[in-house]
Amino acid sequence: MTFVFATNNENKVREIRSMLGDAFRIITLKEAGIDIDIPEPHDTLEANAREKSTVIHNMTGQNAFSEDTGLEIDALNGEPGVLSARYAGEQKNADDNIDLVLQRLEGQSDRRARFRTVISLIIDGKEHQFEGVAEGHILMERQGGKGFGYDPIFRPEGSSKSFAEMDLAEKNQYSHRGKAFRKLIEFLQQ
Template identity: 75%
Template sequence: MKLVFATNNDNKIKEIRSLLGNGFEIVTLQEAGIDIDIPEPHDTLEENAREKSVTIHNMTHQNCFSEDTGLEILALNGAPGVLSARYAGEQKSADDNIVKVLHEMAGKTDRKANFRTVISLILDNKEYQFEGICPGTILTERKGGKGFGYDPIFVPDGADITFAEMDLAGKNQYSHRAKAFQKLIAFLKAH
């Protein structure tokens, strides 16, 4: 099955291809000849994921999917949430975002957080959504050099190292994105 993945994020493409395996052909925006940055103007991950998949479906008329992911920190009332990629500004700097979160979390004892992913799949002109949640803890300092985004400061529940200290296979055992994609894969196989 061929699906267009509505993202320009190479790290997400690598993760998804490792999860989906050989049964699916993932076409990136670059491979599809699409060079746009799709806006994420909405207040929820669900609406932003839908915005991206609908935009690409309207352009390609092909089956496609997108995802939106946010880090939701309890002590920050769910922030950065939908603003996770742009938390410290429009430059989308992971380093700046981590610095801002660590600054805002200074002195806080409740360090619980969730990574949450919502996938929007458009298959045969109909939309379906799938969610994956990974609960965990925000550290007080960075650890590890792998992964991307907030991975160096997030330890998933059940683990004793950050996402940035895990290889891709290890991360996929806990990952919010992996959980959402397992639901997507099960749906596609049953469809």
């Protein structure tokens, strides 16, 4: 079975392909010859994921999926949330985003946070959504050089490492994206 993955983020593609193995064929936007940045105009992860999968399904006529992920920090009233990629501005710079989070959490003892991923799958013209959550907390400073985005400052519950200190297989055990994709795979195997 083949799906178009509505993303331009190579890191996400690598994570997904490592989870799916050879069970399903994933075509990236680039491989599909699509060079657009799909807007994320909505205020929920669910609506943004739906927007992206719908746009690509309508463009290609193929089964498609997308995901939207947000980091939700309790002490920041759920921020950065849907604005996670653009928290420090439209340039979408991960280091700037991390710096802003650490700055806003300065002096805060409550560092509870979660990553939440919502996948929107359109298969045979019908949408299905799957959610994955990784509870954890924000570290005082960056730790590790792997991963991407907020990985250097997020430590999931049950681990002594940040996401950026884990290899892909270990991260996928804990990660929000891993949990959501396991639900998607389960659904597809039925």
